[in-house]
Amino acid sequence: MRRGMxxxxxALMGLLMGATADAxxxxxxxxxxxxxxxxxxxxxxxxxxxxxxxxAQMLRNRKFVGTSRKQxxxxxxxxLGKRVxxxxxxxxxxxxxxxxxxxxTRHIGLPKMVRSGERGSQMIQNLVEGERAGIMQRELPIxxxxxxxxxxxxxxxxxxxxxxxxxxRRGETVYASHTxxxxxxxxxxxxxxxxxxxxxxxxxxxxxxxxxQAELYIGAVSMMPEDNFxxxxxxxxxxxxxxxxSLLRWPGGNFAGEYRWLDMLLPVDERAPLxxxxxxxxxxxxxxxxxxxxxxxxxxxxxxxxxxxxxxNLAWESPTESAQWVEYCNGSADTKYxxxxxERGHPEPYNVRFWSLGNExxxxxxxxxxxxxxYAQKAxxxxxxxxxxxxxxxxxASGPYPNDxxxxxxxLPMADKVKYVSLHEYELPNGGLHYTTESDTRTxxxxxxxxxxxNYGVLKxxxxxxxxxxxxxxxxxDEWNQWHAWFRPSCVADxxxxxxxxxLLLNHSNELDIPVSCYFQPxxxxxxxxxxxxxxxxxxxQMFALMKAHQGGRICRISENDDxxxxxSCRNDTLTITLINERYAEPRSFSFPLRGQLLDATLYSxxxxxxxxxxxxxxxxxEKEKKNLRATLPPHSVALIRIKIKGK
Numbered sequence: 239m240r241r242g243m244x245x246x247x248x249a250l251m252g253l254l255m256g257a258t259a260d261a262x263x264x265x266x267x268x269x270x271x272x273x274x275x276x277x278x279x280x281x282x283x284x285x286x287x288x289x290x291x292x293x294a295q296m297l298r299n300r301k302f303v304g305t306s307r308k309q310x311x312x313x314x315x316x317x318l319g320k321r322v323x324x325x326x327x328x329x330x331x332x333x334x335x336x337x338x339x340x341x342x343t344r345h346i347g348l349p350k351m352v353r354s355g356e357r358g359s360q361m362i363q364n365l366v367e368g369e370r371a372g373i374m375q376r377e378l379p380i381x382x383x384x385x386x387x388x389x390x391x392x393x394x395x396x397x398x399x400x401x402x403x404x405x406x407r408r409g410e411t412v413y414a415s416h417t418x419x420x421x422x423x424x425x426x427x428x429x430x431x432x433x434x435x436x437x438x439x440x441x442x443x444x445x446x447x448x449x450x451q452a453e454l455y456i457g458a459v460s461m462m463p464e465d466n467f468x469x470x471x472x473x474x475x476x477x478x479x480x481x482x483x484s485l486l487r488w489p490g491g492n493f494a495g496e497y498r499w500l501d502m503l504l505p506v507d508e509r510a511p512l513x514x515x516x517x518x519x520x521x522x523x524x525x526x527x528x529x530x531x532x533x534x535x536x537x538x539x540x541x542x543x544x545x546x547x548x549x550x551n552l553a554w555e556s557p558t559e560s561a562q563w564v565e566y567c568n569g570s571a572d573t574k575y576x577x578x579x580x581e582r583g584h585p586e587p588y589n590v591r592f593w594s595l596g597n598e599x600x601x602x603x604x605x606x607x608x609x610x611x612x613y614a615q616k617a618x619x620x621x622x623x624x625x626x627x628x629x630x631x632x633x634x635a636s637g638p639y640p641n642d643x644x645x646x647x648x649x650l651p652m653a654d655k656v657k658y659v660s661l662h663e664y665e666l667p668n669g670g671l672h673y674t675t676e677s678d679t680r681t682x683x684x685x686x687x688x689x690x691x692x693n694y695g696v697l698k699x700x701x702x703x704x705x706x707x708x709x710x711x712x713x714x715x716d717e718w719n720q721w722h723a724w725f726r727p728s729c730v731a732d733x734x735x736x737x738x739x740x741x742l743l744l745n746h747s748n749e750l751d752i753p754v755s756c757y758f759q760p761x762x763x764x765x766x767x768x769x770x771x772x773x774x775x776x777x778x779x780q781m782f783a784l785m786k787a788h789q790g791g792r793i794c795r796i797s798e799n800d801d802x803x804x805x806x807s808c809r810n811d812t813l814t815i816t817l818i819n820e821r822y823a824e825p826r827s828f829s830f831p832l833r834g835q836l837l838d839a840t841l842y843s844x845x846x847x848x849x850x851x852x853x854x855x856x857x858x859x860x861e862k863e864k865k866n867l868r869a870t871l872p873p874h875s876v877a878l879i880r881i882k883i884k885g886k
Contacts, residue, residue: 281486319372322362323363347499348500376443378443388402391459401415409443479543509527562575593631633658663697715755736757816876
């Protein structure tokens with residue numbers, strides 16, 4: 239096999255030598271394997287990535303947490319009725335002496351992890367018989383003829399007929415309705431039903447109300463399209479699949495320090511929302527509703543063809559609790575937590591190999607040990623407990639790298655058990671992002687795409703840092719992107735930056751020993767734009783979808799490629815070449831001999847690089863010059879060329 243690959247390399251050397259005077263020379267040497275996991279992504283519960291993004295749940299603050307509104311309703315909810323007493327129970331941090339909390343949601347795990355306001359309910363007292371009393375929420379996008387699954391969890395002191403309606407914003411047109419007969423008692427009642435609205439409305443309203451003089455508590459409500467995939471939007475899952483993620487890192491990121499994995503053993507409506515310590519849940523009132531659990535995450539990984547990577551809550555979980563999570567994922571059905579997994583419908587172990595020992599421990603604002611020695615001591619305890627359950631785990635260390643002190647005092651003491659060290663790096667052009675003039679646009683673009691050189695510099699510094707330990711330690715580049723890319727619309731400039739980083743990883747991941755790399759992050763914050771009724775790949779997502787053509791191949795060594803413009807890989811008898819013209823205004827030509835059959839050549843280009851721009855796919859013109867092929871790329875564009883190799 240090794241001799242065959244060498245012969246392939248020699249064939250490629252002959253295949254791609256040569257150039258015209260003004261064209262980039264593509265010179266390829268021997269091929270070598272590269273890790274498939276450099277095409278990874280972070281599936282992190284921050285901002286709108288999951289809540290309001292991947293998650294199919296349509297109702298905001300459906301478990302009634304957060305600071306109450308002046309009218310007494312929970313955030314995102316509007317009161318209904320004239321003589322009604324509303325109260326957001328549990329939203330306040332303090333209660334009068336002796337007052338009990340009436341909440342449906344609860345926690346199982348981490349009782350020592352205190353977060354105020356995570357449990358609540360909405361109380362409604364109707365003071366006048368025959369009058370309407372309830373709550374409503376607007377800005378719901380509904381599709382006519384679509385079927386939606388709904389649930390309510392309630393308790394009442396009297397017989398109540400609760401009417402649930404989908405209407406227009408003003409309540410003048412009813413699209414669908416359902417009545418629930420509620421009996422009095424102190425037990426919570428769950429009712430499930432379906433609604434099929436008769437019209438499409440991007441700004442519909444859902445109304446919950448009754449007319450009896452009674453007191454009603456609502457503990458949770460739910461509304462999802464019937465065709466959801468494990469509580470996730472199918473269109474978003476399909477967009478993620480198009481990108482070809484080889485690995486998904488979950489649940490964080492920063493959110494890993496807020497996640498309570500044992501709560502997944504509760505029904506999804508009963509799980510208390512998780513309050514963000516870092517402020518990362520800014521689009522959902524500071525809380526994550528814990529809609530997606532380990533089972534759902536594994537199902538998603540299998541659906542899109544990705545390897546799962548789980549980050550433990552090192553700040554709050556004990557080593558025993560981390561080991562229990564490993565046992566849930568990897569234990570046989572005759573172990574305690576493997577049996578729980580089997581009872582939930584998953585008899586076969588998930589065999590999750592990749593586990594991160596916390597996220598960014600040692601950084602300012604992140605809970606957990608701040609020093610290298612303290613982190614190493616705690617991480618080793620977790621590693622020992624986890625490895626005792628599943629000896630073949632691949633563990634990842636955290637910390638503020640590159641940092642020689644952390645390398646010697648954290649990575650080195652853990653080196654016998656933890657072979658991967660995480661690196662997180664975000665780049666932002668000096669001077670910020672400005673697009674209102676042609677000059678500003680060009681300056682912003684050029685500063686942005688040039689930042690890939692800074693990525694390369696940080697990666698080399700990280701390699702030097704780890705080599706200083708004298709141990710074989712891999713780099714896990716498991717968060718990379720531009721700084722604050724998740725707070726603004728994506729654009730072609732971002733896409734060219736992303737394509738260049740992927741080329742950097744393709745060409746240098748072996749040299750720098752980077753088996754794992756994860757982009758931050760695909761959902762609603764970089765690669766996939768998620769709208770009310772559909773989703774689409776941004777320029778970043780388009781580049782991942784294009785570059786996945788290299789997956790499963792062997793990377794070809796390319797000389798004179800310091801600008802990350804070219805990558806080539808070979809799989810079976812097909813050579814795949816991707817080319818990048820990062821120039822703002824000038825075309826760029828590439829030339830190489832053809833000793834095979836040109837299968838296809840596609841150009842991804844756009845005249846615009848500013849926010850909200852996309853790349854358009856078209857056929858790339860490839861010219862023949864004697865025995866050479868020549869391709870000219872317009873400014874800020876990327877090309878994909880596939881050639882069937884002859885004469886191996």
